[in-house]
Amino acid sequence: MTDFADIWSYLSREPLIWLTTTLAAYAVGDACFRAANRAPIVNPVLIAVILLGSLLWLTGTPYATYFAGAQFVHFLLGPATVALAVPLALNIHRLQRALLPVIAALLAGSLAAMASALAIAKAFGADHALLATLAPKSVTAPVAIGISDSLGGSPTLTAVLVILTGITGAVIATPLLNLLRLKDWRARGFATGTASHGIGTARAFQVNPVAGAFAGLGMALNAILTALLAPWVLGFF
Incomplete structure (x- = not known):
């Protein structure tokens, strides 16, 4: 020994x-x-x-x-994230036909991800620092850490929450979307990527390439929108 x-x-x-x-x-x-x-x-x-x-x-x-x-x-997370542009480019015609639904889904998904987490945490008595830590939990890790730090949260704890969110989304997304009888691969992928960033996107690619492409789009757009809206949403709590 x-x-x-x-x-x-x-x-x-x-x-x-x-x-x-x-x-x-x-x-x-x-x-x-x-x-x-x-x-x-x-x-x-x-x-x-x-x-x-x-x-x-x-x-x-x-x-x-x-x-x-x-x-x-x-x-390697950086190059892997950039590489997601390739399947999205191959499906650009599908994106063009669904531009308005994508914008609506992005707003709903981003706001729901932040507001639901903050409302539950606030109900349990979480302080401002913890709320700031929770706000970007559905965003890919590098962006979430930056948002958390700028809001006065704990970047380290945010990274943990991001991983947990991604794993949870990857595990429950397919059964939940099947239960909801959602058959459009664009909607399934976009919802998964918006809610559970890179880990959810990887799961979407395992299920269907179109779902994976739209999951990558959801992940990227949600990172940008959350960075813009997080301070405003946090201000309500």
């Missing part, structure tokens, strides 16, 4: 170990997802988060140490 502890103490200081561990955790999550016939509840990101969180807790590894090694994955 002592030998293992010594070996781990050495390995944990090497950045490559955390990048490898992150990729391995996601590979395990993806394998479970496929084995479960792509059931939404078996979300690969959720499984990877649980595995990595458990490992960090068991080994007593600070998050800063982990992030120093795994930050290359974080860097």
Whole structure:
């Protein structure tokens, strides 16, 4: 046991170990997802988060140490987000035919995401800092962190809430939209991307390419609109 502890103490200081561990955790999550016939509840990101969180807790590894090694994955979020423009460009004719519904859905989705979270938190006695932290929870992480910081919230807690929101959306979106008998892939995708940003968008692409393209659009537009409206909406609470 002592030998293992010594070996781990050495390995944990090497950045490559955390990048490898992150990729391995996601590979395990993806394998479970496929084995479960792509059931939404078996979300690969959720499984990877649980595995990595458990490992960090068991080994007593600070998050800063982990992030120093795994930050290359974080860097790739930027190019991956920009790449979402490709499927959207391929579906631009569908967007042009649904421009007004998209604008209406964007306004409704963005305002509902912020107002519902703030109203519930306010009812439980949350202070201004916590409300500012919650407001951008449905926005992709880099933008949400910036919004939270500018409003006086906690960027670190906002990042956690963003991940939880994304995972929740990815898990419940398909069953909920099926229950609502919503069959238009544009509407399904846009709703998922607006409510649960990148993680929800990834799930939408797994279900249907048109849904994925519109989910990417919803994620991008909601980030812009939330940045503009969050101070105003927060002012009501």
